[in-house]
Amino acid sequence: MNPLFLLYKMIEHKLFPPADTQTSFSGKTVLVTGANTGLGFEAAVKFAKLGASSLVLAVRTQEKGEQAKRDILIQSGRTDPSFIHILLFDMLSYPSIQSLAKQASVLPSLDIAVVNAGIFATKHETSPYGYEKDIQVNTLSTVLLSLLLIPKMKASKTSTFTPTLEIVSSGTHKIMRLSEHDQTSSQPLTQINSPSHKWSPNFQYSASKLFLMCALPHIAKQGEGKDGRPEVVVTSCCPGFTKSDIHRDVSVWWVKPIVAAIANVLFRTTEQGARTLVSGALVGEKGHAGFWQHDVIQP
Secondary structure, eight states: OOHHHHHHHHHHHHHSOOOOOOOOOTTOEEEEETTTSHHHHHHHHHHHHTTOSEEEEEESOHHHHHHHHHHHHHHHTOOOGGGEEEEEOOTTOHHHHHHHHHHHHTSSOOOEEEEOOOOOOSSOOBOTTSSBHHIIIIIIIHHHHHHHHHHHHHHTOOSSOOOEEEEEOOGGGGTOOOOHHHHHOSOHHHHHHSTTSOOOHHHHHHHHHHHHHHHHHHHHHHTBOTTSSBSSEEEEEOOOSBOOSTTTTOOOTTHHHHHHHHHHHHSBOHHHHHHHHHHGGGOGGGGTTOEEETTEEOO
């Protein structure tokens, strides 16, 4: 991407943050993955402030979940902790993802699920399943969890409310450029996952989000009834250039302060970014299989 265009987009995002919805979530059960930090945490705070009757925090450790629970209660101004529930899972483990979906299936209902947990890898590492970690977490594990949550969400549909499954993606998928070799490959995901493929953090992250968006229409299809109408609205969203903990794994000491300085000056606050995750849960049927960014459904 042209650096000047990138700078322009950062400034545009900073100057024009998304709207802060005030719609009530009373009576709704909301699940947020990666809810102990960054965008997931700020979205969970907003759902709590807006009256969610049950808030499920899907996190990696009980300790992180308990701390998030305490902080959400303080920031939301609510005093009864019984509406917040903690479920443990790891996006690098298929059995753990299956366990999360199984635990969610016994909830009284599952009205909104925000599949937010993701990574931005700063070095090439593979998952236990042999996939580069960006592709594993941001694409494969995200697709698996989404598919496994749909049956419970379908069962939660009522005559007056259609559940929403929201997948947090990235606008980088729109500017992703594959090489001619990648484009002509019959197995592009396998091609880009190969250790011999040229690797860079930005490319791999963008590729993982592009593959995720390719899967979105197929996930959305699973949320539809026999008449083709959504029984679960399946949508995706992007918070724009936002300060979050996604760059927490930056290992080069001198890069961290540079990233932090750029984020502080040019990025939306984490709270502003989380507004998109909350408003995206309200897009309705018009957002089915769509991409919600800057308060509009993008082409």
